[in-house]
Amino acid sequence: MTTQSIELRHTFDEKVYGKRLDLALSETFDDYSRSRIQDWVKRGFVKVNDEVVTSNKHKMAGFELVEVNAEVEVAGEWKAEAIELNIVHEDDDLLVINKPAGLVVHPGAGNPEGTMVNALLHHVPELQNLPRAGIIHRLDKETTGLLVVAKTIAAHTSLVEQLQNRAFTREYDALVNRVMVSGSSVDAPIGRHPTKRTAMAVIPDGRRAITHYRVAEKFLDHTHLKLRLETGRTHQIRVHMSYLKFPIVGDPLYSGRYRVPTKITPQLKDALDKFKRQALHASLLGLKHPATGEYVEWRAPMPNDMQNLRDQLVANREFFGNQE
Template identity: 35%
Template structure:
């Protein structure tokens, strides 16, 4: 394979698509977006049929081998930095890591090192891979758990589309104050607080936001929840749980420090962990389910609360 390109994505034309324009087949069978197709057209070997470059308005025949290729890229603006990574899965198309709490995902102004991106870029450099850092979704700095990274533009487009179509299962573990109902749905729009733009709040004119939850375990004064996101607004779980009167333990922005102290719940960050991510592989289409074990700080907090409860019962 040409060193300047990622592995080609291919499709063999059958009777269903015989006589159709190439562009139609690319959109229908390889799920290429118009934006991706525009990019492929500008690439020397971006779109080929039986090894020859072809225009998207040309028609295809049964047995034609269609291939798309994306030129390799690297994140030139991200400094490689050795870092211990908990890699849950990796192949030529995607990578999933268990992000620890406290680690920023991407460099920002004034914060160019000690981010997940620095460690991942170094990891790829050590493996001899030319890849650009493309996180598919976001996790707050102090939220731990599964983070998905696309390794090619095609994989990024496919995974992003799954998220937009709500075909990605996102399940979090959250420790909240009080005892919630066994299960529930919070359907409350979210937007910025006009007085404090870095903080989100429930507002009638906000963006549609839906969170589902179910109780996993109840302790004295707190509940461990399994939370499912239907939408993905910034700080959504934290804002929604505060809205219904059950803020997250340890949350410095939306929590209740006095409630943390009263419950004896010791956490240096919000007790929120991205536990499970379910999706289809962007190239093979195979179903995938990735899980990240609950981190020591959350597990330790639950163990301490459980021990305190047992002591009081004695």
């Protein structure tokens, strides 16, 4: 099995008092599954205040320094597949991909093949020597848009450091339910939902999460938003918009029961009924190039299904506006 060493450090605050070690770590390092973290603890890869702790039930007291020195499986065991990729940019150090809806980023228990990793390994076989085949950050399966992939260890180190230091610029387009008056920011902590295993939620002891948003266009019962991430928690935009009572159109996990507007054309109703994924698209990605240090950014227009839905929202607004 091919492995890559990984080092993680975090100083916790008082909010973790009484939490299990594995839970505190999985919420902080949410790129790694709780089961993986539990395995690291059992194998002695985790130190709390410079002492090895091998029990996942270890209770946190707050203000501890936790260090993880572990090994992760790299792409050597994953299969290369000839899957088409929409490559926005490629050079010796990195790739920028415009991910379509329905494409899973990483192989997993339910998706061992047909993922973006499998496609990347076919395009650049050398990525098998990098953690996660060089992928730096994730998008949900049904979210579209821009992702950066490192092609070298040096680039991977630089990009991961930038991401951890919140140096990436990441802007998203979203179509949300209800009309938002104006933009603002939401600063609300996110963690695992207390009862829904696959969902996240705003909870008091979650990790800090900050999303900035502005209104791009208003419709009769919907809004087109531009959002920028300051942090990068799992499902962050989806959770924050639901928390604000402006859930993303089509979101199967966070939108709740859809209320049909009173002023709606048959065409818009049909478009909304058929939109079965979250209307969320990563449209802008900016970062410092790992080789030159120069700031660079890329843009990707909304995919056809979101653009068509937006066009129907415009037509619906114009139709009922003309009736008045």
